[in-house]
Amino acid sequence: xxxxxxxxxxxxxxxYEGGWAGVAWPKEYGGRGAxxxxxxxxxxxxxxxxxxxxxxxxxxGLIGPTIIHFGTEEQKRRFLPKILSAEEIWxxxxxxxxxxxxxxxxxxTARLDGDHFVIDGQKVWNSYGWVADWCALVVxxxxxxxxxxxxxxxxxxxxxxxxxxxxxxxxxxxxxxxxLFFNNVRTPAANVLGKVNQGWEVALGTLMHExxxxxxxxxxxxxxxxxxxxxxxxxxxxxxxxxxEDAVVRQKLAQAYTELEVFRLNQMRSISRLSGAGIPGxxxxxxKIFWSEYNQRFQQTAQEILGPYGMLxxxxxxxxxxxxxxxxxxxxxxxxxxxxxxxxxxxxIGHFVLGLPKSY
Amino acid sequence: MRxxxxxxxxxxxxxxxxxxxxxxxxxxxRRLMETxxxxxxxxxxxxxxxxxxxxxxxxxxxGMGLGMVxxxxxxxxxxxxxxxxxxxxxxxLAGPLVxxxxxxxxxxxLTPMIEGKACATAALIEDSAEWDPAGWRTRAExxxxxxxxxxxxxxxxxxxxxxxxVVAARLSGEMALFAVSKDSAGSxxxxxxxxxRTRPVYxxxxxxTPAELxxxxxxxxxxxxxxxxxxxxxxxxxxxxxxxKVLELTVAYAKTRKQFDQVIGKFQAVQHMCxxxxxxxxxSRSAVYYAAYALDKRLPEAATxxxxxxxYAGEAYREVGNRGIQVHGGMGFTWENDVHLYYxxxxxxxxxxxxxxxxxxxxxxxxxx
Ligand SMILES: Cc1cc2nc3c(=O)[nH]c(=O)nc-3n(C[C@H](O)[C@H](O)[C@H](O)COP(=O)(O)OP(=O)(O)OC[C@H]3O[C@@H](n4cnc5c(N)ncnc54)[C@H](O)[C@@H]3O)c2cc1C
Numbered sequence: 001x002x003x004x005x006x007x008x009x010x011x012x013x014x015x016y017e018g019g020w021a022g023v024a025w026p027k028e029y030g031g032r033g034a035x036x037x038x039x040x041x042x043x044x045x046x047x048x049x050x051x052x053x054x055x056x057x058x059x060x061g062l063i064g065p066t067i068i069h070f071g072t073e074e075q076k077r078r079f080l081p082k083i084l085s086a087e088e089i090w091x092x093x094x095x096x097x098x099x100x101x102x103x104x105x106x107x108x109t110a111r112l113d114g115d116h117f118v119i120d121g122q123k124v125w126n127s128y129g130w131v132a133d134w135c136a137l138v139v140x141x142x143x144x145x146x147x148x149x150x151x152x153x154x155x156x157x158x159x160x161x162x163x164x165x166x167x168x169x170x171x172x173x174x175x176x177x178x179x180l181f182f183n184n185v186r187t188p189a190a191n192v193l194g195k196v197n198q199g200w201e202v203a204l205g206t207l208m209h210e211x212x213x214x215x216x217x218x219x220x221x222x223x224x225x226x227x228x229x230x231x232x233x234x235x236x237x238x239x240x241x242x243x244x245e246d247a248v249v250r251q252k253l254a255q256a257y258t259e260l261e262v263f264r265l266n267q268m269r270s271i272s273r274l275s276g277a278g279i280p281g282x283x284x285x286x287x288k289i290f291w292s293e294y295n296q297r298f299q300q301t302a303q304e305i306l307g308p309y310g311m312l313x314x315x316x317x318x319x320x321x322x323x324x325x326x327x328x329x330x331x332x333x334x335x336x337x338x339x340x341x342x343x344x345x346x347x348x349i350g351h352f353v354l355g356l357p358k359s360y
Numbered sequence: 361m362r363x364x365x366x367x368x369x370x371x372x373x374x375x376x377x378x379x380x381x382x383x384x385x386x387x388x389x390r391r392l393m394e395t396x397x398x399x400x401x402x403x404x405x406x407x408x409x410x411x412x413x414x415x416x417x418x419x420x421x422x423g424m425g426l427g428m429v430x431x432x433x434x435x436x437x438x439x440x441x442x443x444x445x446x447x448x449x450x451x452x453l454a455g456p457l458v459x460x461x462x463x464x465x466x467x468x469x470l471t472p473m474i475e476g477k478a479c480a481t482a483a484l485i486e487d488s489a490e491w492d493p494a495g496w497r498t499r500a501e502x503x504x505x506x507x508x509x510x511x512x513x514x515x516x517x518x519x520x521x522x523x524x525x526v527v528a529a530r531l532s533g534e535m536a537l538f539a540v541s542k543d544s545a546g547s548x549x550x551x552x553x554x555x556x557r558t559r560p561v562y563x564x565x566x567x568x569t570p571a572e573l574x575x576x577x578x579x580x581x582x583x584x585x586x587x588x589x590x591x592x593x594x595x596x597x598x599x600x601x602x603x604x605k606v607l608e609l610t611v612a613y614a615k616t617r618k619q620f621d622q623v624i625g626k627f628q629a630v631q632h633m634c635x636x637x638x639x640x641x642x643x644s645r646s647a648v649y650y651a652a653y654a655l656d657k658r659l660p661e662a663a664t665x666x667x668x669x670x671x672y673a674g675e676a677y678r679e680v681g682n683r684g685i686q687v688h689g690g691m692g693f694t695w696e697n698d699v700h701l702y703y704x705x706x707x708x709x710x711x712x713x714x715x716x717x718x719x720x721x722x723x724x725x726x727x728x729x
Contacts, residue, residue, distance in 0.1 A: 336686060
């Protein structure tokens with residue numbers, strides 16, 4: 001896992017050197033200063049070329065854009081270039097054992113002590129926690145305020161004394177996420193992003209990006225998987241004919257393509273609407289629901305097409321693509337949970353987009 | 361027919377449930393799934409003492425002589441407990457195959473199985489992973505008094521735990537069934553890493569492997585189709601049991617997990633997921649018990665009923681697993697949570713004894729023509 005990660009990090013470094021890591025990011029912070037649409041076109045070209053994804057997914061996709069929007073000039077200069085170059089990998093410290101869907105109910109605290117905040121508490125399900133250099137953390141700084149009002153968004157160096165990272169094994173067998181424990185962790189108050197006690201607004205910025213833009217980089221991965229599945233159906237023969245000539249298989253592939261294409265177009269439309277505005281709106285939930293549920297259906301389709309060979313895991317000589325499909329299938333189950341569950345996304349659409357009354 | 365279990369069946373179900381709760385709790389499942397065979401000889405012996413290893417064997421052969429519905433009731437509990445090891449392979453697959461052979465073969469192979477001294481499985485499908493015997497290429501040739509096998513079998517369940525394996529092979533163009541001892545087959549057995557660690561699958565290579573002929577021709581073909589029907593019903597019953605356990609775990613979680621200052625079960629989105637899981641589980645149960653009944657009474661529609669149960673249970677178990685994980689949120693995505701172990705079993709079961717697409721085709725042949 002670490003080896004593969006270092007490979008992706010080196011790849012992102014090369015993109016950065018060519019000015020391709022942050023196509024739509026301002027030039028002064030290491031980006032290319034182009035439009036979001038151009039960024040999307042670039043990502044599509046990457047997909048077409050079967051390029052691997054980048055390493056610093058959360059840094060580039062969610063946390064960087066939040067810093068661009070809310071950060072001070074100093075923060076932007078300090079953090080953004082290293083996010084793009086993958087020199088500093090980021091993780092997102094929002095969820096807690098008792099604050100998942102209700103993330104604003106979080107209980108980790110930070111109290112001011114001179115020019116530092118002292119952080120205590122626990123975070124959970126932190127993707128990239130095992131490699132992260134920095135963490136975008138949301139903590140409670142005013143316990144007496146209503147739950148959305150007393151939060152602060154702070155950038156924490158993962159090498160600070162008092163942080164413990166414990167890997168969590170996920171159902172797919174690997175440990176891509178971790179638990180983070182903070183015990184008297186001192187962080188400069190200068191690392192607060194936005195204002196103290198106004199962290200919810202900043203956190204929402206990250207969440208909106210998570211819903212809306214994470215999909216763009218995911219398109220690459222999805223397109224690669226789709227193309228690979230098509231290629232496999234040309235190679236695998238059933239009753240003397242390649243699977244790609246089987247009527248049922250063709251229907252399934254065509255359906256997957258249709259959904260992938262609609263996803264891409266949804267993405268394009270949302271980006272042209274967003275260009276300039278900076279923070280995506282609640283309709284980003286459509287994208288989140290779409291990519292996560294598409295991927296689950298696609299992986300199921302792949303399983304149906306590949307049959308029992310598709311369920312063989314890494315380490316089996318007969319496993320298709322070294323077990324990637326078995327892993328992919330299991331991993332998709334997290335898609336409708338991470339970055340806000342499908343139920344929460346639908347609540348957001350119902351309430352914030354369609355104006356239906358809030359039910360809780 | 362009655363659509364409810366009778367008193368004897370209920371009693372059997374209850375004792376199986378209690379036995380498995382005591383002898384095979386989840387901690388034991390997790391321990392066994394990390395071993396090479398997922399088989400525990402001590403547990404096996406205790407199941408034999410219950411008479412389960414001879415559950416569907418005739419009384420004159422030392423079995424309990426139970427019918428398919430009773431068998432389904434026990435397998436449902438096994439699926440619920442996620443019982444690891446070769447019980448299904450032995451009792452519902454290899455057993456019926458050997459039981460169709462002559463009395464000498466029964467004495468040699470069936471009796472030790474019933475007595476709990478041997479486990480067994482059957483090696484049927486090959487590289488193509490197709491369940492239609494017409495596509496199987498492994499062949500047998502006479503060798504002195506016995507036979508030798510050549511070929512390769514894939515996705516053989518529990519081969520490593522089995523003292524003998526029933527192998528389907530062509531003998532002068534005819535379908536035939538052979539018994540191969542673990543000692544002869546041993547070196548050709550190689551583990552495939554399937555998703556379901558509680559039921560390991562293997563590749564088996566035969567390169568002039570000595571084998572004993574059990575039966576051939578029409579007798580072998582009939583035995584095969586009957587045994588596969590029995591095994592499919594047992595599997596679908598297990599799947600239903602697995603679903604009901606996932607449902608139970610999920611509802612319990614929805615009643616205790618709190619978000620937004622209330623239990624998540626209060627949100628209708630969560631309630632509806634649980635309600636769907638219930639609907640699928642109960643529907644699967646209807647399909648499975650009817651298939652068991654139809655097979656037991658040898659009704660003309662038995663084969664279709666078995667396929668209906670398999671198709672329905674396959675999708676239902678997977679969807680129940682999907683919702684079960686979803687309601688558990690991040691917790692559901694962890695290794696530590698038990699739901700994914702059932703999910704892995706669901707996935708493997710979907711492929712076993714004919715994928716959903718195969719069974720749909722079988723149904724279509726009956727009802728469409
Ligand atoms: C693979 C993966 C990676 C992740 N990475 C990160 C990360 O990097 N950083 C981070 O901070 N977090 C991360 N998470 C955590 C993720 O954001 C949470 O798991 C998610 O928000 C759900 O919270 P929970 O797990 O506490 O589930 P819960 O909130 O307890 O939800 C349980 C169930 O109840 C439902 N539910 C809850 N409230 C409502 C409601 N109001 N209406 C209807 N249904 C409701 C949910 O939809 C779900 O089905 C990750 C999770 C996964 C699975």
